[in-house]
Amino acid sequence: MELRQLHYFMEVAEREHVSEAAVHLHVAQSAISTQIANLEAELGVALFDREGRNIKLTNIGRIFLSHAEMVVKAADNAKKQIDEYLDPERGTIKIGFPTSLSNHLLPNVISAFKGQYPNISFQLRQGSYKFLIDSVKKSDIDVAFLGPVPKNEPDIESSILFAESISALIPLSHPLAKSEKLHLSELKEDDFVSFPHGFILEKILVDACRQAGFAPKISSEGEDLDAIKGLVAASIGVTLLPESTFQESTPRMTVKIPINSPQIRRTVGVIKKKNKELAPSEKVFYDFVKEFFSRLNQFQ
Template structure:
């Protein structure tokens, strides 16, 4: 069994078309067909079945695909570790992050890291909370910044970088806009703007309201911070957002107000796979991120 056969197999499986796979691999269609036939002959099973001009994985083909994907990722990681062992300052790091950390946290830490390690490259991937956790588990990304840091994921380990307050964001015309602080229960009759269910910030909002003794009435939903802030500015409702999302400024026609009761906070940290060893450049970045925020907290 050759590595080339496995790569050809994966490409055909993904595209479900031998010709398209050949184009992407920059080889002749006959070469792809021959390698797939050799692989099937060695395994003694059919991995594909024809459906018109396309091909589909057989049942045993799907099983083989799952294991081959894991094997190729392991080989890729091993090669990466060897390359970076020779020069740990020349690696490529795949980093994930959510929308709520994209405005300030990510640019700050990456800019500081690049100043010390200018030859390290980054592949950045933005995604939802659960997507980032699964991507780290599957080795699609190396590390991810998240808030809050997951504690019930056996395949993941992480470190808290800092803890931040969750603030109320109100339209400037709101009756409580002049308040210095408020109890969350003061907003129980208001309509809320929220992320959709499944988003971690929606969970934080719902749990905070539950602690305050009420269930929020969600009038509108948005899938990114700018949409949420824009809806509040338009007077559609109120919301709860992490303090770091207001780093540069509070949106026009809104006001941010601290919450006294209940105390609403979230941890923000960095996660990595528990079992997989990070490549040298990834280890350097992980350690750098921890030190960066430790120094930042001391300065503040």
């Protein structure tokens, strides 16, 4: 069994068409057919059902696909580690991040890191809370920034970088706009603007309101910070957002007000797959991030 055979097999499994796989891999169709036939002969099973020009995975083929993906991923990771051990200050790091950390935290960290390690490059992937955790578990992403830091994930190793408060963002025309602080229950009659169900910031908002004794009336949803802030600025409703999302400025026609009851906070940290040995460039970045925020917290 060869890695080349596994690559051919995975490509055909994805496209369900040998000729399309051949075009994508820039090899002859006959070469792919031969290698897959050799693979099936070695395994003693049929991996595909042939249906005219199209082919589909058999049940055993689907099982073999999951193992083939792990083998190829492990081989790619091994080659990456060897290449980086030869030159530890080069390499590519796959980093995941949520929308709530995209405007301030991520650019600052990467800018500071690139100042010291200019030859290390990045592949960045924005995603939801669950997507980022699952991607780290599957090694599709090397490290990810998250808030809050997951507590009950046995396959994840995490480091808390800092903790921050959650504040209310309300329209400038709101009756409470001149308040220095507020009880969250004071907003129980308001319409709320929120991220969609399943987003972690939506859960934080709903849990906070329930802690304050009411269920929020969510009238509008947005999938990114600018959309959420824009809806509040248009007086569509109020919302709750982490302190770090206000680093640059509070949007025009809105006001940010701290919440003194209940006190709502979230942790922000960096995660990696537990028991996975990071490649040199990944470890350099992981350690840099922890040291960067340790010094920042001491300064603050």
